[in-house]
Structures are given as structure tokens and as C-alpha cells.
Amino acid sequence: MNPPDYVIDVRDLRKDFGTRRVVDGLTLRVPKGEVCGFLGANGSGKTTTIRMLCGLLAPDGGSGTCLGLDIVRDAPRIRRQVGYMTQRFSLYEDLTVSENLDLVAGLYELPDARAAVADIMDRMGLRDRAGQLAGQLSGGWKQRLALTACVLHRPQLLLLDEPTAGVDVKARRAFWDLIHDLAGEGLTVLVSTHYMDEAERCARIVYLAGGRIVIQGSAAEVVGRVGLVTFEGAGAPVEEAARRIRAAPGVEAATVLGRVLRIAGMDRALLDDAMAGYGAGLTWREVDPRLEDVFIHLLGEEEPPR
Numbered sequence: 422m423n424p425p426d427y428v429i430d431v432r433d434l435r436k437d438f439g440t441r442r443v444v445d446g447l448t449l450r451v452p453k454g455e456v457c458g459f460l461g462a463n464g465s466g467k468t469t470t471i472r473m474l475c476g477l478l479a480p481d482g483g484s485g486t487c488l489g490l491d492i493v494r495d496a497p498r499i500r501r502q503v504g505y506m507t508q509r510f511s512l513y514e515d516l517t518v519s520e521n522l523d524l525v526a527g528l529y530e531l532p533d534a535r536a537a538v539a540d541i542m543d544r545m546g547l548r549d550r551a552g553q554l555a556g557q558l559s560g561g562w563k564q565r566l567a568l569t570a571c572v573l574h575r576p577q578l579l580l581l582d583e584p585t586a587g588v589d590v591k592a593r594r595a596f597w598d599l600i601h602d603l604a605g606e607g608l609t610v611l612v613s614t615h616y617m618d619e620a621e622r623c624a625r626i627v628y629l630a631g632g633r634i635v636i637q638g639s640a641a642e643v644v645g646r647v648g649l650v651t652f653e654g655a656g657a658p659v660e661e662a663a664r665r666i667r668a669a670p671g672v673e674a675a676t677v678l679g680r681v682l683r684i685a686g687m688d689r690a691l692l693d694d695a696m697a698g699y700g701a702g703l704t705w706r707e708v709d710p711r712l713e714d715v716f717i718h719l720l721g722e723e724e725p726p727r
């Protein structure tokens with residue numbers, strides 16, 4: 422069997438801003454057609470890594486390829502061949518949907534621009550809004566237009582930096598359906614997000630802390646590897662119990678979810694003690710940890726002890 426075709430293949434990437442190292446020896450391989458989620462706390466280095474991958478920022482160390490092109494030597498070519506959507510994408514608000522796309526087609530010097538714009542509007546469901554001013558679109562449609570502008574030149578790799586921040590759940594879901602449609606056609610996607618439901622839709626999650634990859638794998642693998650223990654208690658008022666149990670040794674999180682109190686920790690015996698000591702009146706049952714529990718645990722590991 423041939424080895425997988427890696428669209429992103431970088432080793433030991435490093436980036437310093439002044440005396441601060443914000444990407445610290447990052448090695449990442451993403452095979453063709455994969456939807457890979459980039460997660461981590463604010464400031465963990467996701468945007469900086471993405472900017473290095475798409476040729477916008479020169480690394481201070483490390484090497485590798487993106488779309489088979491050298492990330493340092495071929496940066497200008499990479500820039501033309503990837504689709505990159507930033508957190509603050511810009512559209513011309515006083516131009517229509519189709520005028521915005523015409524403009525992008527012109528920038529990429531697409532041979533048959535008119536047909537390319539018409540085709541992409543059909544595929545991305547924008548045809549009915551072709552004549553609408555971009556500034557008058559809802560947040561979700563603006564996002565869709567921005568994604569459309571990113572795929573107009575038919576890139577093989579999409580780098581999306583928190584593309585759905587601030588968009589409602591239905592629009593986010595529609596956006597992700599489009600992402601998977603594109604991946605189904607062979608497009609590779611690296612997407613940063615803070616949303617758990619989006620992380621769960623990624624074939625692989627890569628979690629960054631302090632510019633390093635701490636853990637990666639499918640959602641199930643990440644959850645399984647961390648080995649967090651979680652219990653839910655119900656049957657009595659939970660707010661007071663939550664406040665007290667939060668301070669118990671070994672309880673990393675105590676979260677009220679409606680009428681249920683969910684606790685998590687790494688040490689089963691300590692959780693048992695906590696439930697016995699502070700969980701009076703509640704009926705407890707062990708439940709499977711969720712990705713969100715695991716991320717809260719990982720975020721907690723980064724904080725200095727209180």
C-alpha cells in the first residue's frame with residue numbers, strides 16, 4: 422500500500438515573538454481529505470501555526486511541506502493554493518454577493534471567472550442571494566460567503582481559523598455540512614475552533630497548549646486516553662452541593678447541568694470520598710466523560726495551581 426498522501430507535513434515548527442516562544446516544536450501530518458480540528462486555549466498558538474502553514478508567516482525553526490510545497494521556500498505559491506479564512510474575514514459590505522465573488526475571481530486571475538462564480542454560488546447555495554448586498558446578510562450567510570470566497574479558486578487545502586465564531590447553531594451546522602461536503606470531494610481541512618460540537622465533527626483533534634501538541638486523535642481516542650472519571654448526581658438540590666464539592670480534593674470540575682451535578686477528576690478514590698462527604702441526598706451514577714470534560718481537564722493542567 423502507498424503511504425498516505427500528507428497535505429500538511431511539518432516537523433519541529435517554531436515561532437518566537439520577541440522573547441516569547443509561541444509555537445514550540447510542532448510536528449503535524451494531515452492526510453488528504455481529512456477534517457482536522459485545531460483546539461487549545463486562547464493564545465496557545467493555533468493562529469500562529471495556521472499562518473505559518475499558509476505561507477503568511479516565516480517560521481523561526483522547523484521545516485516541512487504544505488501541498489507538497491516547502492513552507493519556507495515556496496511560501497508565495499502556497500499562499501495562492503490554499504484557502505485561508507481568518508477570524509475577521511473581510512467582505513465588501515457595499516457590494517453584492519456576486520460582486521464580492523467576481524472581485525475574488527479577479528484577484529486569482531481565474532480563466533473563466535463568470536462561470537466559476539456562477540458554479541460556486543450554486544454549489545454553496547448562494548444563488549438566490551447573488552444580488553443581495555453582503556452588508557445586509559445575516560452572520561451565518563456572511564460566513565458562508567466568506568467560505569465560498571475561500572474555495573472559489575478550488576484549493577486543495579482549507580485553513581479555517583475560528584470560522585464560525587459568533588454564528589448561531591443552525592448556521593454553524595450548515596457551515597459544517599458544507600465543510601464535510603468539500604472534504605468528501607477530497608479537500609483537506611484544518612480548522613480551529615473553541616466549540617465542542619465542532620470538535621466532535623472532526624476526524625482528528627489536535628490539542629495545543631503553550632505552542633505544543635499535547636494530545637491528538639479522534640474524539641473518542643482523546644477522551645479514552647486522558648482517562649478522566651465522571652459522575653452525575655441528581656435527586657436533591659444541586660447548587661449548594663456543587664459549591665462544596667468543588668473544594669474537595671481530587672474534584673477538578675463540579676458543574677450544574679440543570680438539575681444534575683456533574684463532577685470530574687482523575688482519581689476515582691478521591692471522587693468517591695468527595696461524593697460521600699459532600700453529596701448527601703444526591704444519587705450518583707458514573708457516566709462517560711465527554712470531550713468538554715476532557716478539555717476542561719487539559720485547560721486546568723495548564724493553569725498554575727491556585
Ligand SMILES: Nc1ncnc2c1ncn2[C@@H]1O[C@H](COP(=O)(O)OP(=O)(O)OP(=O)(O)O)[C@@H](O)[C@H]1O
Nearest residue numbers: 438439443461462463464465466467468469470583
Ligand atoms: N504578531 C505578533 N506579535 C507578538 N505576539 C503575537 C503576535 N501574534 C500572536 N502573538 C502572541 O502569540 C501567542 C499565540 O497567539 P495565537 O493567536 O497564535 O493563539 P491562538 O491559539 O490562535 O489564540 P485564540 O484562540 O485566542 O485565537 C499569543 O500570546 C499572542 O498574543
